[in-house]
Amino acid sequence: MKFTKMQGIGNDYVYVNCFEEKVEDPSALAIQVSDRHFGIGSDGLILICPSEVADCEMAMYNADGSRGEMCGNGVRCVGKYMYDYGLTDKTEITVETLAGIKTLQLFVENGKVAKVRVDMGSPILTPAEIPVVAEGDKAVDEPILVDGKEYHMTCVSMGNPHAVVYVDDVDNLPIEEIGPKFESHERFPRRVNTEFVKVLDRHTVQMRVWERGSAETLACGTGACAVAVSCILNGLTEDEVTVKLLGGDLEIQWDQEKNKVYMTGPATVVFDGELK
Template sequence: MKFTKMHGIGNDYVYVNCFQETVENPSEVAIKVSDRHFGIGSDGLILIKPSEKADFEMEMYNADGSQGAMCGNGIRCVAKYVYDYGLTDKTSISVDTKSGVKYLELTVEEGKVREVRVNMGSPELQTEKIPMIYPMDKVISQPLNVHEQIYEVTAVSMGNPHAVVYLDDVKNLKIEEAGPYFEKHRAFPESVNTEFVRVIDRNTVEMRVWERGSGETLACGTGACAVTVASVLNGYTEEEVTVKLLGGDLKIFWDREKNLVYMTGPAAVVFDGEIQL
């Protein structure tokens, strides 16, 4: 199987061009290629496929083989791949995902995509649609007992569920202890991605993320969007926010009039290769 390893600010996936390759059992392949010792090493597998609804379709699998709905960093790499590898010459493209069609604007320099702006769609705050089991229809800074500790949680879906928690210090957080308890918490029937956030100023936040199915990753695009929405709702920031992640920065803008969230960030090719499956 031919593949390209790419990353969006350190959130790395193995990309397969399914215009040329056929992947029979993507869940098993995802587990194999994601292994950082016995495989290629990645946060998961992303298949780039033809689509009847959009210019392309993106099908993603987490490192544990579970299928994901949407990955903000991954979709920027899809945009870079299809342009840089000659599958399109358009700088405005649409990509179908499990959480709907997304629209992307490509910034091209010297024939290569440098950064991508993604219309990530509208945030969902209704608990039943996130889904979250909670005695209120919206959860904005509400208490949640996680492993006998009370956290103030804001719940947002960006096509996938997010729990946003504000802390004074995220650098020293033992995320590998707290993360799994959030991920599998009974309040989240489909499990949850958890963002631990420190507000720096009205336009800047710092976050670490524990992703369902992958553990801590260097970046999560949908998470950065959820954090921006949560930060505005809690009165901590303006609508335009730089989100600082372990792998780099993302620029997020929540257009409240249209209720759309836009994410801008880079995408990079690491290498092309071939693997025996």
């Protein structure tokens, strides 16, 4: 089976072109290829498949084999793959995901896609739809007790659930201890991705992310979008935010008039290979 390893600001996946390849058990394959010692090494597996409603379909699996609804960094790489590997000659394409159809604008330099702007759609703020157990019509600055300590979270779904928590020190946060406790907390029926955030100024924030099914990753595109929405809801930033992640920066805009979130960032091929 031929594959391509790609990364979006350090959020790396193994990509398989299912226009040409057939994957029988994607969950098992995701576990196999994600292993950084005995496999290829990645945050998961993404299949690029034919679609009846879009230019292609993105089927995304986490490192533990669980299916994910959406991956912002992953979908940018799908756009780059479609163009760079000759599956399309368009610079605006649509991608079918479990979180709906996403529209991608491809920025081409020297015949290759350098960065991608993704229409991530409208943020979901209704607790039951995220889902999170909370009172009221939004979970904004909502208290939550984790391991005996009270935190405040703002919950947003960008097709997958996120809890945004503000902290004073992102760099020294014991994320390996606290991340799993948020992920499996009883208030999140489908588990949750947790973003720990420090606001640097009205246009810039810093974050680390604990992703359900993958532990800490260098970047999370949907998480960066959720963080920007959360910051705006809490009055902490303007509508355009640079989100600084361990793997690099993403530019996020929440157009509140259209109620659309746009994410712009790079996409990079690491290498091509073949799994025997």
